[in-house]
Amino acid sequence: MTVRKLHAPSRWRLAAGLLAGLSLGACTTRTDVTGSISSSDVRERHPIVLRDAPRSLDVFVGRAGGSLDARQSEDVVSFAREFRHSGRGGLVAQVPTGSGREMAAHDTLNGIRRALARGGVAPGALSVRTYPVADPGLASPIRLTFASLQAGLPHSCGQWTEDAGVSDFKRDMSNEPMWNFGCSNQATLAAQVADPIDLVRSRAEGRADIVKRMNAIGKLREGKDPSTQYRQETPQINSAVGGR
Template structure:
């Protein structure tokens, strides 16, 4: 091998190593860039567990003399998911200065009795009055208590034209309604944080199931189409 050829071989090796290093660097950079673009509806619209106020406004007529059937149904639905173990304060905002002020006071007392019967601890109902002259003859009683709830962000975000998408990525609002519906349907928001502790095994039920499995007979009847 000539001296000129010997000088060329090391140079080619150095060039090859540099080219491979540059290609590896580009590949790594592109991977980071692409991976940083969120394209998952669960990332774009995450379900968040937080404390929020649950509210209800129950109208009261000026001639009401107690808690009506419609008001009872609304109150029972409002307090159905009340966490009796935690016992958050239930704030009752009663109208003052309106035409139904007297009736609202009577209805509020009946509501407090029904709330205690539903499991709200004694002393956890807080009375407040609010100026309600502008609400007319049927100013409502507002009930509020804090609860843990699952929710997502506001839907309806369209920051850009959904058709101008050369990369075939999800549009901004994709999956938002699904996440909202899922968050609203789950009864216990803690289920989003992790699985529950398994319950105890029903030994009697397990024994019956195993016996039924062992005692069953599997009969196989072959079907042959003779006209084939």
């Protein structure tokens, strides 16, 4: 076997080729993204965050005072149950002053206390504060407020920071979604979650149905099918309309 020696120019060309190959090999580690796939996920542009925020209920004061009506009484009872489930800290009642209906506000506050008691809230959990009425001619309610963990977006939707037209050729040819795209979907999802903690972690598994499990094991021992057989009745449309 004859080994040929490379001249100096050839050795330099070979070394340059190897370096170029190594540099190209390093570039292949990057993930290629086509123009039809967005590199910006909607969950990154509009993330759902958890924060402590106030929940409020306005209870309107009647002119004649007295107890709460049926609608407002049920609203306060439901608000009390929500406070017991997700409330953090105490419950505050802001009572209006300076409207000339202090006695009616006092009667309404007593009705609120009774409704809160029906909802399971202890009397000591409610603290009363006052606020001045700016316009006595307008309705001045008693506002109940407590803090709770809520899910939401860190910004408001409807922000069109970029031109949706054809003013920016580079932006148009990138085939990227607009920044506001998906914001309303994320905000609606956050508002529909009953317990915001479900967005962070799953719940613990409940107890197994021992009766159902033992019935399935008994059927397996008897050589029967352990699956549940549901009876489904399909209505006969022809017989219902006369069969013509």
